[in-house]
Amino acid sequence: xxxxxxxxxxxxxxxxxxxxxxxxxxxxxxxxxxxxxxxxxxxxxxxxxxxxxxxxxxxxxxxxxxxxxxxxxxxxxxxxxxxxxxxxxxxxxxxxxxxxxxxxxxxxxxxxxxxxxxxxxxxxxxxxxxxxxxxxxxxxxxxxxxxxxxxxxxxxxxxxxxxxxxxxxxxxxxxxxxxxxxxxxxxxxxxxxxxxxxxxxxxxxxxxxxxxxx
Amino acid sequence: xxxxxxxxxxxxxxxxxxxxxxxxxxxxxxxxxxxxxxxxxxxxxxxxxxxxxxxxxxxxxxxxxxxxxxxxxxxxxxxxxxxxxxxxxxxxxxxxxxxxxxxxxxxxxxxxxxxxxxxxxxxxxxxxxxxxxxxxxxxxxxxxxxxxxxxxxxxxxxxxxxxxxxxxxxxxxxxxxxxxxxxxxxxxxxxxxxxxxxxxxxxxxxxxxxxxxxxxxxxxxxxxxxxxxxxxxxxxxxxxxxxxxxxxxxxxxxxxxxxxxxxxxxxxxxxxxxxxxxxxxxxxxxxxxxxxxxxxxxxxxxxxxxxxxxxxxxxxxxx
Numbered sequence: 001x002x003x004x005x006x007x008x009x010x011x012x013x014x015x016x017x018x019x020x021x022x023x024x025x026x027x028x029x030x031x032x033x034x035x036x037x038x039x040x041x042x043x044x045x046x047x048x049x050x051x052x053x054x055x056x057x058x059x060x061x062x063x064x065x066x067x068x069x070x071x072x073x074x075x076x077x078x079x080x081x082x083x084x085x086x087x088x089x090x091x092x093x094x095x096x097x098x099x100x101x102x103x104x105x106x107x108x109x110x111x112x113x114x115x116x117x118x119x120x121x122x123x124x125x126x127x128x129x130x131x132x133x134x135x136x137x138x139x140x141x142x143x144x145x146x147x148x149x150x151x152x153x154x155x156x157x158x159x160x161x162x163x164x165x166x167x168x169x170x171x172x173x174x175x176x177x178x179x180x181x182x183x184x185x186x187x188x189x190x191x192x193x194x195x196x197x198x199x200x201x202x203x204x205x206x207x208x209x210x211x212x213x214x
Numbered sequence: 215x216x217x218x219x220x221x222x223x224x225x226x227x228x229x230x231x232x233x234x235x236x237x238x239x240x241x242x243x244x245x246x247x248x249x250x251x252x253x254x255x256x257x258x259x260x261x262x263x264x265x266x267x268x269x270x271x272x273x274x275x276x277x278x279x280x281x282x283x284x285x286x287x288x289x290x291x292x293x294x295x296x297x298x299x300x301x302x303x304x305x306x307x308x309x310x311x312x313x314x315x316x317x318x319x320x321x322x323x324x325x326x327x328x329x330x331x332x333x334x335x336x337x338x339x340x341x342x343x344x345x346x347x348x349x350x351x352x353x354x355x356x357x358x359x360x361x362x363x364x365x366x367x368x369x370x371x372x373x374x375x376x377x378x379x380x381x382x383x384x385x386x387x388x389x390x391x392x393x394x395x396x397x398x399x400x401x402x403x404x405x406x407x408x409x410x411x412x413x414x415x416x417x418x419x420x421x422x423x424x425x426x427x428x429x430x431x432x433x434x435x436x437x438x439x440x441x442x443x444x445x446x447x448x449x450x451x452x453x454x455x456x457x458x459x460x461x462x463x464x465x466x467x468x469x470x471x472x473x474x475x476x477x478x479x480x481x482x483x484x485x486x487x488x489x490x491x492x493x494x495x496x497x498x499x500x501x502x503x504x505x506x507x508x509x510x511x512x513x514x515x516x517x518x519x520x521x522x523x524x525x526x527x528x529x530x531x532x533x
Binding site: 006007008009010026027028029030031032036037072074075076077078 | 440495
């Protein structure tokens with residue numbers, strides 16, 4: 001069941017016994033109908049399952065919303081982007097950007113270090129984290145962003161993204177960290193754009209209109 | 215549960231060429247109605263927060279009519295081109311002042327003309343009517359009276375501003391989000407902490423994080439997302455029994471840290487309208503301290519002592 005965007009910061013989910021949803025804890029704004037909330041532990045069967053999630057810090061407290069009714073979701077006034085996943089490729093993002101998604105979707109934690117030590121160090125340095133969350137399956141996801149997210153379509157081209165403005169991506173994409181650290185950065189007189197994510201391939205990259213992390 | 219049509223995306227071009235013209239039909243009728251985001255207002259820039267191409271419905275044409283002088287991208291504004299009691303852009307409202315208005319401290323951004331701002335003090339006010347109109351001692355320190363002639367621009371944390379017209383009605387709103395109101399309205403403290411009630415006929419301006427969402431009871435709202443309500447009885451507090459038991463179980467197993475507040479909602483019944491916003495980052499409301507302090511009158515001296523000890527312990531824990 002797709003989510004309806006009530007406005008740029010709020011989505012409405014229709015919940016039925018056949019289609020429960022998983023949402024970030026504390027993101028419920030209000031509801032009508034016979035709806036109950038149940039705390040669950042965010043991540044599914046990733047590398048190491050729950051233990052891996054706890055280790056990685058990618059274990060966002062989530063809750064299941066069940067029953068019959070309509071529920072409004074929003075979080076701290078952040079902007080919301082609704083994506084429809086067709087199941088062809090997973091959505092890659094950070095766990096705390098997931099506002100709400102269909103309970104039928106699976107989430108797993110991916111260790112960036114598997115891409116080599118270079119990528120792992122890159123993750124640590126950009127604040128992107130060593131782990132990201134993959135969302136698999138067919139269904140709807142609502143992502144949080146600061147200032148609103150916009151899609152960049154890639155057709156074999158490459159795009160450079162500020163790591164702080166990166167929200168997530170869908171498709172056959174490779175993410176690489178480009179560091180141009182010179183003497184000026186070391187002494188604190190750099191442009192502030194020393195690190196960039198170089199994203200190439202076929203798919204969609206979501207970028208937020210702000211460099212604020214949360 | 216219905217939302218007013220035209221809310222929130224895809225407004226039609228406004229009549230008269232002003233995209234920010236607040237239509238404001240008499241508040242109190244069921245939607246479509248009061249305070250509804252005006253056409254052409256609050257629309258996102260193209261591609262902003264929208265589903266990517268091919269992932270959703272086509273987006274209606276952005277914008278509306280070409281921007282007149284008072285648009286956010288328009289020419290420099292002066293006292294003549296500033297709108298009268300209307301939005302300059304979604305985040306700034308211009309009050310055409312001729313007489314008195316109540317304004318929240320810090321809401322004023324700029325003003326033209328001969329305007330004085332005087333503190334609303336309970337007894338030593340310039341005029342007796344202030345005390346009669348502003349019957350909320352807890353909030354008195356946070357408000358000023360703007361007096362004179364001119365144009366006053368107000369804003370609040372970059373939030374969306376909306377004007378509401380009350381017609382012999384009552385509306386309760388979060389005290390933090392009320393920016394200004396005309397002195398024809400009477401302000402009273404709500405039973406629900408942190409909220410104030412406006413009664414009478416007149417105009418007021420309130421901020422919201424994102425456009426306001428209107429819903430009808432029966433409805434349960436998260437206290438942080440609740441902006442206010444009109445015409446319905448004051449809410450009661452609903453505790454989600456299933457959440458509570460699950461939480462206790464989780465705590466016993468030692469797996470869960472803290473409660474999220476999801477177990478507690480405000481339950482609305484009866485008829486009326488509920489105003490919601492996207493939950494915001496909580497701002498410190500100075501009145502809450504005064505409100506709680508006044509309630510401690512109910513405690514006996516020994517109770518007050520043990521409360522004090524607990525509060526000291528809590529304050530030390532957080533440092």
